[in-house]
Amino acid sequence: MNYTNNYYLAEQMKIGNPKAYDYLMHSFYQKLCAYAYTLSHDHGTAEDIVQNVFVEVWLNKKNINPVFSIKNYLYKSVYNEFINQYRKSKPVYCLEKKYLEAVDIEVENTYDNLDELVKLVNKEINCLPPKCRQIFLLNKKEGLSHIEIAEYLDVSMKTIEGHMTRGFKILRDRLDDKMKTVFFILFG
Template sequence: MSQYSFKNNEKLIQRLQAGDSECFQYIFNELVEPLTAFIYTYTQDEALAEDIVQHSFMKLWEKRTSLNPQAFLKTFLFTIAHNRFIDIYRKEKKQVYLTDTIYLETVLETEELNEENLKPRLEQIDKAIESLPKKCKEVFLLKRQHNLKNKEIAEYLGISIKTVEDHISRALRLIRKQVLIWLILILSDFFN
């Protein structure tokens, strides 16, 4: 029988604070699987879930000396892991949005900008915007034409900020796809 137990949480924390590596190993062995399963429900990516869990245990070890003896280790670890997932998710969402925006701007700048070749591209983008699903188009136009912030759009339409972000990402994806198809057709005509 193990000398360690979550039934005596305070004692576990005291052992951790003293740098007891066997205690840490016990905590790891007991919680690695349930913590990984918990994070996997969010990530749907086994490798990412394992990375987040590994990061969480490293944080536990780093912060062991400052742990509150009344803290619940399980709760502490699950909170660290959940917060790490949230940080990664927010960073990825911003990166996807930034990548979509940069891509769309790059498509617009692929040729020398003059009135002759700019007009058809702008017309194609307008057609792509017009073909967006109704709510998606409404959110996109509020963002682009009226320069509203996501929070303002959410309040105005009575939807969540996350829904606004999803609509904008979807709009950029659909516009990019249509403009890309148009460019491919133009280039294929050019090379034929």
């Protein structure tokens, strides 16, 4: 069994061969930890990142595309996991806290039925054209930048900007004034 062959390794991973997974771990774990350390500057965080990536690889093994380089996929996954962890741990600044407190007070005083309004806004978002909805949610709910979305979907920045502009226009046209406030609170 020649696991050094990318195509063969990917095919073995897809069928759930534990030896292929062991080979992948043995071949890349230390290198990926070193790479993650250059991003995080913390050994524990670096190991957490790499472990999360390997868990995701195993859980999503059926989606591995044998045409693409597993090595490149692993390194890109480590980078993406670092970004995700960075976003989760990023502190909320004092001004943002004050803004959020003011929004909470406004919401409590203005809307008795906030959950219903949020459902209506989400319903309108789900009515967006599929690609537009996907890009909008990656940006507004997942917090990805336009550049990250363009790389993730392998499309141009102009495409991302066009879909975002279209999404905002459609939502502005469909939402009444009360829902526009909820939309602003949820998505800025």
